[in-house]
Amino acid sequence: MKIIIAAAAALSLSISNTFATSQDDSFQKVAHDYVEQYLQANPEQATELGDHRFDGELTDYSAEARAKDL
Structure with a gap:
């Protein structure tokens, strides 16, 4: 029984990790896109912040x- x-x-647990991973990936993409747009x-x-792509x-x-920002 045990x-x-x-x-x-x-x-x-393995099933719940599969769902969490796809949600985590979606969040990571949204967060990455937001930060990129903010820095631009x-x-x-x-x-x-040390990102020198936009120097000058x-x-x-x-x-x-x-x-456009609104």
Whole structure:
């Protein structure tokens, strides 16, 4: 009986890990995309954080850029 309970527990854990992994992957993609867009829109902040891909660029404070952010 203990073997059956242990096998059922192991099976349920492996199934729940499969679902968690796909959700984790989805969250990681959303988080990565958000950070990338934030750093592109705020190049000074990117430089302060050590990301030098946007060195030499300034944040666009034009009316068009602000409207796009809303």
